[in-house]
Amino acid sequence: MAFDCIGVLEKKRDGHPLSEGEIRDFVLGYSRDEIPDYQMSAMLMAIFLQGMNPEETAFLTEAMLESGERVRFEGLPARPVDKHSTGGVGDKITLPLVPLVMAYGVPVPMLSGRGLGHSGGTLDKLESIPGFRVDLSLEQYRERVQGVGAVIMGQTRELAPADKKIYALRDVTATVPSIPLITASILSKKAAGGAQALVLDVKTGAGAFMTTREKARQLAHSLCEVGARLGLEVSGFLTSMNAPLGRFVGNALEVRESLDILKGEGPEDTTELTVALGGEMLRLAGVARDEQSGREKMKEAISNGRGLENLKKLIISQEGNPAVVDDPSLLPQAADKVEVASEKEGFISGIDSRKIGLAAIRLGAGRRKVEDPVDPSVGVEMLVRPGEKVEIGQPVVCLYTGIDSNIEGARMLVRQAFQTAEKPPEVEPLILEKI
Amino acid sequence: MAFDCIGVLEKKRDGHPLSEGEIRDFVLGYSRDEIPDYQMSAMLMAIFLQGMNPEETAFLTEAMLESGERVRFEGLPARPVDKHSTGGVGDKITLPLVPLVMAYGVPVPMLSGRGLGHSGGTLDKLESIPGFRVDLSLEQYRERVQGVGAVIMGQTRELAPADKKIYALRDVTATVPSIPLITASILSKKAAGGAQALVLDVKTGAGAFMTTREKARQLAHSLCEVGARLGLEVSGFLTSMNAPLGRFVGNALEVRESLDILKGEGPEDTTELTVALGGEMLRLAGVARDEQSGREKMKEAISNGRGLENLKKLIISQEGNPAVVDDPSLLPQAADKVEVASEKEGFISGIDSRKIGLAAIRLGAGRRKVEDPVDPSVGVEMLVRPGEKVEIGQPVVCLYTGIDSNIEGARMLVRQAFQTAEKPPEVEPLILEKI
Numbered sequence: 001m002a003f004d005c006i007g008v009l010e011k012k013r014d015g016h017p018l019s020e021g022e023i024r025d026f027v028l029g030y031s032r033d034e035i036p037d038y039q040m041s042a043m044l045m046a047i048f049l050q051g052m053n054p055e056e057t058a059f060l061t062e063a064m065l066e067s068g069e070r071v072r073f074e075g076l077p078a079r080p081v082d083k084h085s086t087g088g089v090g091d092k093i094t095l096p097l098v099p100l101v102m103a104y105g106v107p108v109p110m111l112s113g114r115g116l117g118h119s120g121g122t123l124d125k126l127e128s129i130p131g132f133r134v135d136l137s138l139e140q141y142r143e144r145v146q147g148v149g150a151v152i153m154g155q156t157r158e159l160a161p162a163d164k165k166i167y168a169l170r171d172v173t174a175t176v177p178s179i180p181l182i183t184a185s186i187l188s189k190k191a192a193g194g195a196q197a198l199v200l201d202v203k204t205g206a207g208a209f210m211t212t213r214e215k216a217r218q219l220a221h222s223l224c225e226v227g228a229r230l231g232l233e234v235s236g237f238l239t240s241m242n243a244p245l246g247r248f249v250g251n252a253l254e255v256r257e258s259l260d261i262l263k264g265e266g267p268e269d270t271t272e273l274t275v276a277l278g279g280e281m282l283r284l285a286g287v288a289r290d291e292q293s294g295r296e297k298m299k300e301a302i303s304n305g306r307g308l309e310n311l312k313k314l315i316i317s318q319e320g321n322p323a324v325v326d327d328p329s330l331l332p333q334a335a336d337k338v339e340v341a342s343e344k345e346g347f348i349s350g351i352d353s354r355k356i357g358l359a360a361i362r363l364g365a366g367r368r369k370v371e372d373p374v375d376p377s378v379g380v381e382m383l384v385r386p387g388e389k390v391e392i393g394q395p396v397v398c399l400y401t402g403i404d405s406n407i408e409g410a411r412m413l414v415r416q417a418f419q420t421a422e423k424p425p426e427v428e429p430l431i432l433e434k435i
Numbered sequence: 436m437a438f439d440c441i442g443v444l445e446k447k448r449d450g451h452p453l454s455e456g457e458i459r460d461f462v463l464g465y466s467r468d469e470i471p472d473y474q475m476s477a478m479l480m481a482i483f484l485q486g487m488n489p490e491e492t493a494f495l496t497e498a499m500l501e502s503g504e505r506v507r508f509e510g511l512p513a514r515p516v517d518k519h520s521t522g523g524v525g526d527k528i529t530l531p532l533v534p535l536v537m538a539y540g541v542p543v544p545m546l547s548g549r550g551l552g553h554s555g556g557t558l559d560k561l562e563s564i565p566g567f568r569v570d571l572s573l574e575q576y577r578e579r580v581q582g583v584g585a586v587i588m589g590q591t592r593e594l595a596p597a598d599k600k601i602y603a604l605r606d607v608t609a610t611v612p613s614i615p616l617i618t619a620s621i622l623s624k625k626a627a628g629g630a631q632a633l634v635l636d637v638k639t640g641a642g643a644f645m646t647t648r649e650k651a652r653q654l655a656h657s658l659c660e661v662g663a664r665l666g667l668e669v670s671g672f673l674t675s676m677n678a679p680l681g682r683f684v685g686n687a688l689e690v691r692e693s694l695d696i697l698k699g700e701g702p703e704d705t706t707e708l709t710v711a712l713g714g715e716m717l718r719l720a721g722v723a724r725d726e727q728s729g730r731e732k733m734k735e736a737i738s739n740g741r742g743l744e745n746l747k748k749l750i751i752s753q754e755g756n757p758a759v760v761d762d763p764s765l766l767p768q769a770a771d772k773v774e775v776a777s778e779k780e781g782f783i784s785g786i787d788s789r790k791i792g793l794a795a796i797r798l799g800a801g802r803r804k805v806e807d808p809v810d811p812s813v814g815v816e817m818l819v820r821p822g823e824k825v826e827i828g829q830p831v832v833c834l835y836t837g838i839d840s841n842i843e844g845a846r847m848l849v850r851q852a853f854q855t856a857e858k859p860p861e862v863e864p865l866i867l868e869k870i
Contacts, residue, residue, distance in 0.1 A: 009608060173477035
């Protein structure tokens with residue numbers, strides 16, 4: 001085994017495409033602990049630097065899928081559709097999105113992740129709802145989708161275990177932002193979880209993994225092409241991460257903002273993106289004839305309160321306290337609030353969402369290491385948006401702080417995050433392109 | 436530590452030069468088991484694919500050197516000079532070279548390696564001399580150089596331990612043939628061992644690690660430039676590995692050929708290379724005014740028998756039986772001999788030394804895995820040289836076989852190794868260029 005392994009490593013190192021069998025043996029060998037971490041990490045770096053063509057990426061995805069079980073739903077009212085965001089700051093869209101889509105009987109089997117690095121994770125946000133469980137079994141996962149119509153939980157060990165093991169290794173070997181590796185990781189998990197279509201929110205800009213528009217586009221194309229090879233219909237949007245999404249960054253704070261969206265009182269940008277992604281999901285599921293009518297349906301589910309109702313159902317089915325929906329004060333509340341004033345005057349030309357994300361981590365909202373605890377109550381509230389005019393001394397941000405918050409560190413990052421210009425800047429739209 | 440480590444990995448991954456501190460922390464951290472194998476292997480692959488400039492390579496060499504002790508000889512009669520060959524098939528030059536150079540009082544502190552892959556190792560060859568020990572302590576190493584004037588032994592754990600650990604990892608992660616990694620590995624070991632000058636034999640061709648002349652030249656330049664930064668004067672030759680060196684491939688067989696060289700009865704090519712490398716060593720040590728007079732001195736030490744005498748001294752000082760010098764039948768003798776006949780007629784245009792090396796391994800002369808035993812008696816004798824004419828059925832090779840030899844496997848490889856042409860080919864000289 002070891003001998004072959006080096007031959008395959010040499011092949012990728014020298015830029016040659018690998019065969020289906022070579023990729024399969026490498027991935028399944030690693031998944032079964034027959035290939036050591038150090039050979040896989042050399043392979044990951046070789047893939048990072050030499051790339052993989054769409055065919056190889058599909059083989060990689062299939063091998064990861066084959067490392068575990070694949071859920072196949074039967075007798076569902078519509079095609080099960082999932083949504084995937086490549087990760088950003090303040091991205092709470094999943095929370096209002098799923099209950100709105102549920103209103104039209106679209107099954108949503110969603111496997112989400114935790115926050116790591118500067119970006120947050122849906123599971124951490126949901127866990128700020130008292131009692132909410134994201135660690136259900138695979139059997140419970142199936143039951144929820146078939147019964148309630150949706151579930152949002154963590155990847156179980158039965159689903160694409162090779163992806164889980166490889167992801168942990170990528171995280172410590174500087175091999176995360178690789179298009180074939182990202183593609184295989186996302187699609188193997190989604191396909192294993194039983195989704196048949198997938199709506200993408202591929203972020204680009206300072207706070208995103210893909211910092212340039214070109215890279216984000218390449219990732220989107222890779223996901224569509226490889227998805228098609230796996231029988232997964234993939235579409236979606238390229239969106240801007242040149243400012244955090246919405247008003248709040250931080251777990252319970254983002255749940256609050258999600259409730260606002262479902263009540264029709266959310267910030268414009270988060271509402272717009274929720275409606276767009278949901279509209280596309282309805283179209284892919286076959287319950288809306290086109291994107292536009294999908295969007296109308298989403299807006300309707302906001303105004304008639306069905307989304308809010310479904311969120312309660314979802315919370316109940318995952319053992320959380322549904323009373324938070326009507327009374328957000330039941331969510332964890334921060335110990336204190338501190339405003340940060342602008343040191344400059346002018347028009348806000350951009351808010352570095354990476355820095356805002358890191359500021360939230362300084363306050364305790366996210367992890368520096370996997371084992372770090374998270375304070376659900378803390379976070380950052382943006383008091384101004386790009387394009388607005390600010391004066392010196394005007395509060396631009398409100399920090400929600402806890403006992404272990406590094407307030408000075410957060411304040412410094414926030415101040416660095418705000419860029420001003422003398423003239424009103426041209427503000428980039430949130431949704432940049434259709435994929 | 437882990438956090439920094441990823442930052443440094445990202446930097447090299449993205450093709451940026453690393454600082455002295457970054458390289459030092461990475462190497463020493465790995466040497467102290469603070470950085471795990473999987474992060475080092477990702478770094479090795481990144482270095483393989485992104486390269487390192489001479490300054491970085493010098494920092495890498497210094498860090499490896501710093502991971503252990505550095506021998507500093509005092510009161511020696513001349514500058515201690517070492518020789519390094521990048522590894523080939525039938526390369527027994529060290530054995531006649533060291534005793535000839537000793538004749539002029541040039542101290543030779545030599546750290547050699549074992550065979551792995553298709554190429555042989557000096558330590559395995561020496562161990563075919565009954566009793567010969569290559570596992571002396573560092574203290575014994577110093578004593579031998581100061582007393583006898585030379586020593587040929589394995590790297591001790593005190594000398595460049597980071598190199599030893601990194602080399603083992605490169606071997607299983609397809610990161611061996613990288614110019615900065617080879618440079619740092621060679622020079623850190625040589626500098627740690629106390630050499631102040633180094634003569635290189637950089638091989639190129641089918642049996643060498645650097646298959647193209649251009650790559651071999653790059654490696655040679657890298658060794659010279661980085662050597663200079665470390666205060667090590669480096670020179671030497673680019674030589675052809677388009678045929679095995681000399682008549683014999685195999686451990687005891689190569690010792691026999693070495694005795695022939697010292698008796699003035701060796702094959703032309705091995706004698707020529709021994710004289711050339713030795714002449715250069717004498718020049719670098721300051722005991723010959725130029726290369727030419729160095730060569731004359733080498734020839735003299737052959738004809739007056741001083742080389743043969745010094746070999747006896749060297750064998751005695753490393754606990755071997757010096758009687759083998761006068762009676763080579765005391766060396767391990769192969770159980771049987773089998774001739775392989777030519778299947779073609781024509782002029783020998785080339786002998787693939789890689790295949791001959793692999794054939795010797797099939798017979799038991801080398802290892803497939805580090806822990807494999809070696810049969811010192813077996814090997815391959817070349818009965819014809821490039822340029823000679825052969826008939827169908829004429830023996831071209833004699834296999835020296837043992838109980839565990841895979842004779843059929845060796846025969847097949849040998850047959851593949853011989854290339855013939857209709858017309859007398861132009862035979863490439865052995866010494867291609869001065870470095």
